[in-house]
């Protein structure tokens with residue numbers, strides 16, 4: 001697919017870190033809303049739901065906690081998203097290199113997809129515990145009960161109470177979410193970059209609006225397949241111990257209590273966030289890569 005400029009793994013890693021920081025700054029407020037909507041208790045006859053939808057959650061969060069309430073739980077992702085995206089872009093680059101047997105032969109769509117999948121396997125090592133801590137903190141902020149004073153306290157308590165298994169609770173669901181979605185994410189971005197590059201020009205000269213468009217669409221498609229396992233993951237990772245017997249039990253319970261639409265809980269917040277956050281992410285990556293190429297062309 002298209003022209004393949006070879007990028008050093010170190011440059012992919014550093015530019016990926018910058019991409020992660022951009023993703024987080026542009027996307028965290030809507031991520032908080034997404035997790036609160038996904039995990040709020042269901043209404044019983046005697047009870048009303050806390051949030052009726054995306055705007056209601058936004059309004060209540062800002063009026064009760066101020067604008068900073070939307071940035072709750074950002075400590076863990078701040079330390080996690082930049083390295084996660086660094087590893088993601090590194091893994092994607094590595095996947096491409098491993099499959100590039102002939103430098104003159106462009107990679108196929110399947111090979112690009114598989115390179116993205118490899119990135120998803122690599123990132124799960126830090127994403128699974130990062131998401132566990134982030135979700136617990138985001139949910140505790142809306143529950144009113146303070147159990148953890150911050151990300152580190154949360155990690156230490158989980159570890160002390162039940163060991164590393166508890167810190168890594170939700171790993172299989174993270175893999176189910178991130179392996180195929182990373183494949184689709186990078187395939188969409190690379191495909192659109194090539195598609196949007198005018199005849200005779202290089203993809204590296206693509207204009208900023210086109211990079212934003214390709215990144216934003218990649219983010220949206222990523223979430224169309226990532227959201228159902230994400231809902232299951234958020235519920236599993238924030239549930240009291242012993243509530244679910246396993247992944248199938250989370251799925252069965254959700255389908256029984258809320259029907260198939262329950263798998264798309266938080267849809268508005270996710271899709272409102274996906275475009276700007278991922279557009280910012282890929283733009284951050286491309287700008288950082290250009291900067292690195294200018295500073296250290298021979299790396």
Ligand SMILES: CC(=O)O[C@H](CC(=O)[O-])C[N+](C)(C)C
Pocket residue numbers: 023088177178181182185219222226274277278
């Ligand atoms: C599911 C997810 O976390 O997607 C990431 C982008 C985003 O919107 O947070 C991208 N990635 C596919 C690299 C995990």
